[in-house]
Amino acid sequence: MSYKAVFSKTDIQTNILEQIRIAFESITNVAATLHGQRKIYQGAFGRRTSLFPSQKCGGSIPLESRLELAHAINLEQNPNIINYRSQALKILLTDELTCFPDFLVQTKKGNYEVHEVKPSVASLSTDDLNRFTILSDLLHSIDITFKLIDQTNLPNESEIPQLLYWYQRGHRFNWNNFEINYALDQLTLKEFNNSAQVYKALESMGLKQELADYLFFHQRIKISPVKQEISEAH
Numbered sequence: 001m002s003y004k005a006v007f008s009k010t011d012i013q014t015n016i017l018e019q020i021r022i023a024f025e026s027i028t029n030v031a032a033t034l035h036g037q038r039k040i041y042q043g044a045f046g047r048r049t050s051l052f053p054s055q056k057c058g059g060s061i062p063l064e065s066r067l068e069l070a071h072a073i074n075l076e077q078n079p080n081i082i083n084y085r086s087q088a089l090k091i092l093l094t095d096e097l098t099c100f101p102d103f104l105v106q107t108k109k110g111n112y113e114v115h116e117v118k119p120s121v122a123s124l125s126t127d128d129l130n131r132f133t134i135l136s137d138l139l140h141s142i143d144i145t146f147k148l149i150d151q152t153n154l155p156n157e158s159e160i161p162q163l164l165y166w167y168q169r170g171h172r173f174n175w176n177n178f179e180i181n182y183a184l185d186q187l188t189l190k191e192f193n194n195s196a197q198v199y200k201a202l203e204s205m206g207l208k209q210e211l212a213d214y215l216f217f218h219q220r221i222k223i224s225p226v227k228q229e230i231s232e233a234h
Contacts, residue, residue, distance in 0.1 A: 009138075012091070012092055013138070013142045015092075016138075016139075017142060019088065019090070020088075020089070020104060020112055023036070024106060028058065028059035031060070032053075032059050032060055033060045034061060034086075036062070036086050036089075036100070036104075037087055037088060037089060037090040037100060038087040038090070039062070039087075040063065040064045040087060042062070047064050048065055048066050049062070049064050049065075050062075050063050052069060052072045054072065054076060054084075055076065056076060056081065056082060056083055056084070057083055061084070063086060065117075067118075067151055067154065068102060068103075069160065070154035070155045070160060071102070071117045072084075072086075072103075073155055073160065073163050073167070074154060074155070075105065076167070077217065079108070079218075080108050081105055081106070084106065085104045087100050088101075089104055089114065093134045093135060093138070094134065099131065101114045101116050102115055102116050103115040103117070111143070112144045112145075113145045114139055114145070114146050114147070115146075115147045115148075115149050116132065116146075116147070116148050117154075118148060118149070121148050124148075132146070165213075166214075166216045169209075169213040169214075170212075170213035170214030170215070170216065170217045170218075171214065171217075180211070180214075180215070182207075183205065183207055183211055183212075184220060186201070187201060187202075187221060190220075190221050191221070191222045191223070191224035192221065192224070193223070193224070194223060195213075195216065198212040198215075198221065
């Protein structure tokens with residue numbers, strides 16, 4: 001397979017870099033949403049679309065599957081990721097093939113990554129594997145890492161509601177480093193039997209319960225054994 005004749009490989013590389021610049025300079029629309037090159041219509045028939053209100057991105061990220069939602073949660077948790085967008089790039093691969101990768105990611109080191117999320121990497125068709133090989137080689141030529149993400153490395157369906165609950169409660173307030181570090185220093189255990197233990201401990205220090213949810217979401221403290229315990233706010 002060859003690159004489209006009317007565009008040189010250099011043209012395509014330059015275009016990708018320009019799209020990245022535009023994607024991360026983009027601002028939210030009136031609905032506080034950050035749309036990509038391919039717009040994801042919420043409520044589309046047969047798709048489990050959603051909007052994830054990202055603190056890192058400063059707006060809601062449109063997603064077209066629960067798998068993408070799980071990956072957005074992972075990106076939000078990852079301290080090495082500072083920004084990301086969905087469907088942000090339109091990349092010409094061959095004469096007859098254009099792709100819209102799932103995620104464009106910016107790391108703390110200033111590098112860029114492109115992520116494609118699939119239920120099972122092992123079950124990909126030969127055509128898909130060839131397509132991703134072409135994409136990976138093209139991105140590698142401009143120092144961009146391409147990653148295929150398998151659902152086995154993502155939160156599962158039973159974990160997503162709990163993580164969203166912690167995320168929503170834990171980001172009601174802007175926590176400063178003093179509050180976070182003070183809480184972690186005082187919480188001598190890093191694993192607890194249930195969230196109520198942590199809520200009570202933080203309240204005894206004069207801190208809000210929601211700080212515990214923030215620490216749970218960002219995996220600074222854990223509940224052991226791990227269990228789902230979505231509950232009403234105390």
